[in-house]
Amino acid sequence: MPDVGGSNFLRPTPPSPLASPNNSNLRLSPAPVPISWTRLIAGHGLALVPAVVVIGLILWSSYVALNLCDMKLLYPDADTESCSSVMSLGVMILLIIMGAISWHTAYSLRPICWEATFFVAKVLFVLPHDWIFQSRIFDETVSILTGLSSAFLRSIVMESLRLFGQEICVVVVVALAWQQRNIELVHQPQQNFLTLSKARKDELMCEIGVDDPRFAIALWLGTGWAIAELVAGSYQLCKFLPLFRSIIRIPSLDEEDLLTDFVQPTPDTGDASDQVSTAPLVSSPPGSDADDDADEEEMPLDEIILVREKAELEEQLGELLENISLATITLWRLDSVLWDVGCTLILSASLTHAQGCLGDPTTQGNQYAFLPFPPLSNIWKTVAVLVMMRTLATTVWMALIPRLGLVSITYTTMLVGLALLVVGLGSWGALA
Secondary structure, X not given: OOOOOHHHHOOOOOOOHHHOOOOOOOOOOOOOOOEOHHHHHHHHHHHOHHHHXXXXXXXHHHHHHHHHOOHHHOOOOOOOOOOOOOXXXXXXXXXXXXXXXXXXXXXXXXXXXXXXXXXXXXXXHHOOOHHHOOOHHHHHHHHHHHHHXXXXXXXXXXXXXXXXXXXXXXXXXXXXXHXXXXXXXXXXHHXXXXXXXXXXXXXXXXXXXXXXXXXXXXXXXHHHHHHHHHHHHHHHHHOOHHHOOOEOOOOOOOHHHHHHHHHOOOOOOOOHHHHHHHOOOOOOOOOOOHHHHHHHHOOOHHHHHHHHHHHHHHHHHOOOHHHOOHHHHHHHHHHHHHHHHHHHHHHHHHHHHHHOOOOOOOOOOOOOOOOOOOOHHHOHHHHHHHHHHHHHHHHHHHHOHHHHOHHHHHHHHHHXXXXXXXXXXXXXXXXX
């Protein structure tokens, strides 16, 4: 799914392509095909069906995994091996909500990431080299570095929240098992495990599989991430539907005039940056009367902002939203689900290896070898790979769409998401 609204936090030091039609990447359709509201809403609703089906299959898979689940792999003192008594429907809903909250937190931190990277870029590049700050090449370089740095920072935040959410969910399930047995948390066994040698720790580590409760936890947490991104992405796109030029209706505001104002050529009377900064947000086409000017001045500010957001997103995609096929939008939805669930499964598998499960299987007794928060040195490689992949995907969506094409990038990222899901399932032994 494209990074909707990300360009709002970029510093457009060079003139925006929307200010000049010669530099614009938009392929404006001269005659959009008119469609009805019913058909438009039905089409976007059908675009959600494949993603919803995938989420339903994931939830059904978690139910099957619960039937194979062995709670003693996570908590040796459990009354029974069945996980159903602890991981009930209410717990599933709770973990899904925690996943959705984690995604929303990562999404809400986007402006902070943009602002932080831009401030660091100013401190590192602008202040020591103030005499070249007005250079166009320097401005473009700072803009590119800021975009890459912000994408990298956001990827770190996203995967860190995913890791923290997985650990919290596991601790919640263990706490529920303890509560069921009315046993207080004892730290001494964990300290004994920390003092063991690496070879002894390897003996105490278990082979993870779908019978581990943390597999179902990962599915629920990943589903929460996927549902949150699916709902947010659908809302972000649906809020632009009233602005689509191809809808058969009586327009409530002059979107045509506003969009034309963004792409129509401006008189070459001065510097381009001055024209962009001094141009009014809303202007009337030539030949309009005073009544039209008054109507535009009375237009609500939120509608003007919505038109600008739509134009910025179309600039990023290189295509008008109404010209994007429903098949491409469907792939966006699948892309989000596959990436969220796949990354969660991969990260949870690495975390499970680091946490351990059943203790000493010898006659010395079952020493509890579970570490809720293991050292990051055991999982940093997995986190680094996921961060780099997320950074690369975000950079491709931000910068390479005009060159490679929207459809090509959409198919590529969806295939990468499918590969992540396969690797995640394979890490848990679900494909064996």
